[in-house]
Amino acid sequence: MVDASGTRGVTAPRSVEVAGRIVLLVDEPNDLNGSVENAVIVCAAPATLRTARALLRGTPWLIVLHDAGVGKDGAGIAGLERLADVGQAAVAVGHHSARIGDPDDVLANGEVVHPNGPAAALGVRPGPLREQLARLGDASDVVSTGPERVA
Numbered sequence: 001m002v003d004a005s006g007t008r009g010v011t012a013p014r015s016v017e018v019a020g021r022i023v024l025l026v027d028e029p030n031d032l033n034g035s036v037e038n039a040v041i042v043c044a045a046p047a048t049l050r051t052a053r054a055l056l057r058g059t060p061w062l063i064v065l066h067d068a069g070v071g072k073d074g075a076g077i078a079g080l081e082r083l084a085d086v087g088q089a090a091v092a093v094g095h096h097s098a099r100i101g102d103p104d105d106v107l108a109n110g111e112v113v114h115p116n117g118p119a120a121a122l123g124v125r126p127g128p129l130r131e132q133l134a135r136l137g138d139a140s141d142v143v144s145t146g147p148e149r150v151a
Contacts, residue, residue, distance in 0.1 A: 011025070011027055011102075011103065011104065013025065013026045013027075013031045013032065013033065015039070016107075018040070018107070018130065018133045018134070019133050019134045019136070019137045020137055021038075021039070021040055021061065021133065021137070022038075022039040022040070023039065023040045023041075023042055023107065023133070024036065024039050024040070024041045024042065024060075025042050025103040025104065025107065026041065026042070026043050026044075026103060027043070027044055027045070027101055027102075027103060028043065028045050028054075029043055029045060029051055029054035029055045030054060031043075032055075032057075035058065036057065036058040036059070036060045037058055037059055037060070038059065038060070038061045039060050039061060040060065040061055040062045040063075040064065040133065041055065041060045041062070041063045041064065042064045042103045042106050042107050042129075043055070043063065043064065043065055043103065044065075044066055044098070044099070044100060044101045044102050044103040044105070044106045045065060045066065045100075045101070046065065046066050046067070046068035046071075046076050046079075046092075046100065047065035047066065047067060047068070047076060047077045047078070047079045047080050047090070047092040047114070048068075048075060048076060048078060048079050049075075049078050049079050049082055050079070051065060051079050052078075052079030052080070052082040052083050052090075053079075053082070055079075055083070055088075056083075056086065056088075059088075060088070061089065061122075062089045062090065062091065062119060062122065062124065063083060063088060063089070063090040063091075064090070064091055064092075064093065064106060064107075064110065064112075064129060065079065065080070065090065065091070065092045065093075066092060066093055066095065066098065066100045066101075066106060066110075067092035067093065067094055067095055067113060067114055068095060068100055069095045070095075076092070077092050077114050080092060080114055080116040081116065083116060083118075084116040084117045084118055087118055088116075088118060089115075089116065089118040089119040089121070089122050089124065090115075090116050090118070090119055091112045091113075091114060091115045091116065091119050091124055091129075092112075092113060092114040093106055093110030093111055093112055093113060093129055094110075094111050094112075094113035094114075096111070097109055097110050097111035097113075098110040098111075106129065107129060107130065108130065110128070110129040110130075111126070111127065111128055111129065112124060112125070112126050112127055112128070112129055112132055113126055122136065123135075123136055124136070
């Protein structure tokens with residue numbers, strides 16, 4: 001988000017609808033409040049283990065994070081596998097496609113580069129995030145499930 005002075009600012013958590021599905025837009029996982037059930041969470045934080053632990057609540061349909069350039073030893077996307085371990089569908093958009101920390105840019109311009117196993121099972125593939133959401137539409141009969149979530 002760009003404020004009146006032309007500089008990036010922190011955005012307030014909010015929701016929008018994309019292809020019949022509620023999309024929660026947050027800068028950081030700790031910004032989430034309220035129900036996340038069957039929603040898409042677009043969190044512009046890196047897909048690290050720390051971020052994944054903070055997102056282990058409820059049963060969102062899909063979690064979208066940022067790959068932060070992947071980083072040393074894959075640290076920027078390590079959280080995707082942690083989320084997969086509990087059956088949670090999650091993806092990371094590529095650093096080349098969207099600004100880190102800007103959920104609006106992730107939703108508008110993000111390119112899915114790293115889908116985890118549960119996300120692939122939903123039909124999420126590499127490509128533009130918005131197109132993926134439109135293609136998959138309101139698949140309300142598909143909900144991520146997994147063992148009880150413990151951070």
